Amino acid sequence: MNYRHAYHAGNxxxxxxxxxxxxxxxxxxxxDKAFRVIDTHAGIGRYDLSSTEAQKTGEWQGGIGRLIDASLDKSAAVLLAPYLEAVRSLNPDGGVKKYPGSPLVARHLMRKQDRLSAIELHGDDAARLKTLFAGDFQTRVIELDGWLALGAHLPPKEKRGLVLIDPPFEQAGEFDRLVDGMQRAHKRWPGGIYALWYPIKDRKAIIAFRKALKQSGVPKLLDIEFEIRPASREPSLDGSGMVVVNPPFTLERDLRIVLPALHRLLAVEKPAHWSLEWLAGE
Ligand code: SAM
Structure with a gap:
């Protein structure tokens, strides 16, 4: 496990x-009913953008660095406000020196009745996450293989909520594991919302991934693609995608406002596109 999210946080x-x-x-x-967030690959939760790792790549400057003080049209600003509040809560003096990872974004947006299970396999990262959430009775940090959590931890007792699956894609076979994990999880908890992150780097792998999702038999799959440049000659992160299983009916409408606004700020080279596509309907 060599992947360190500190190099990429905020990109x-x-x-x-x-x-x-x-x-x-x-x-x-x-x-009002309580929900649970299960973050299967949680990372360390809070990232220092002045760290050696973040400075080395400077990736955050092409991400949150472009968005934090950007002017947005009103409808996009309203929809982005909760996310930006989560970022600003770590940066009370303005700008962006610290960046929240997924467990901290989720924790910032939860209410007192909601719960978070943050799962991380890397020992050092899990220890840092435990320190970050020490004394927080709404959050449980578990040092565990996130793929196993898709069995043992589902369905959660709240019977409402979201599973974020955000693996590092450092090993071959991660796309297959993602489809397999999602199918297993969906069998145990068909009513949960699942958000599966994937890199847009190897286009052939994505075609196979999308085909496998379509053949999975799991209904209601919305695929979000967001490219910042056309396909590079050498493998490089040209974009990222997310497949959402059981998306709320509001998501597609909201993304059609938010994604073009983000794309105007974050795309670096034309032609780059964003898209929303249903891989499976009802
Ligand atoms: N979700 C985080 C966020 O958005 O802030 C970023 C997560 S990062 C892309 C992937 C994380 O998964 C790394 O912290 C890595 O140590 C961890 N990891 C790798 N293999 C894992 C596994 N099998 N189970 C759980 N965590 C794993």
Whole structure:
């Protein structure tokens, strides 16, 4: 396990992922009933953008760095507000020096009745996450293989909520594991919302991934693609995607406002596109 998210925290892919997460949580908050967030690959939760790792790549400058003080039209600003509040809560003096990972974005947006299970396999990262959430009775940090959690931890007792699956894609076979994990999880908890992150780097792998999802038999799959440049000659992160299973009816409408606004700010080279596509309907 060599992957360290500290090099990538706050980049364009994190922004899109965490915006989608915030929109899903906003929807879940429309009812008073408690929900649970299960983050199967949680990372360390809070990232220092002045760290050696973050400075080395500077990736955050092409992501949250472009968005934090950007002017947005009103409808996009309203939808992005919860996510931006989560970022600003770590940066009370303005700008962006610290960036929240997915468990901290989720935690910021939860109410007192909601719960978070943050799962991380890397020992050091899990220890840092435990320190971050020490004394927080709404959050459970578990040092565990996130793929196993898709069995043992589902369905959660709240019977409402969201599972974020955000693996590092450092090993071959991660796309297959994602489809397999989602299918297993969906069998145990068909009513849950699942958000699966994937990199847009190897286009052949994505074609196979989308085909496998279509053949999975799992209904209601919305695929979000967000590219910042056309396909590079050498493999490079040209974009990122998310497949949402059981998306709230509001998500597609909201993303059609938010994604073009983010794309105007974050795309670096034309032609780059964003898209929303149903891989499976009802
Ligand atoms: N979800 C985080 C966020 O948005 O802030 C970023 C997660 S990062 C892309 C992937 C994380 O998964 C890394 O922290 C890595 O240590 C962890 N990881 C790798 N293999 C894992 C596994 N099998 N189970 C759980 N965590 C794993």
């Amino acid at each position: 364009f892919a994190d922004v899109v992922k965490h915006v989608v997460l915030s929109l899903l949580l906003d929807y879940l908050k429309q009812k």
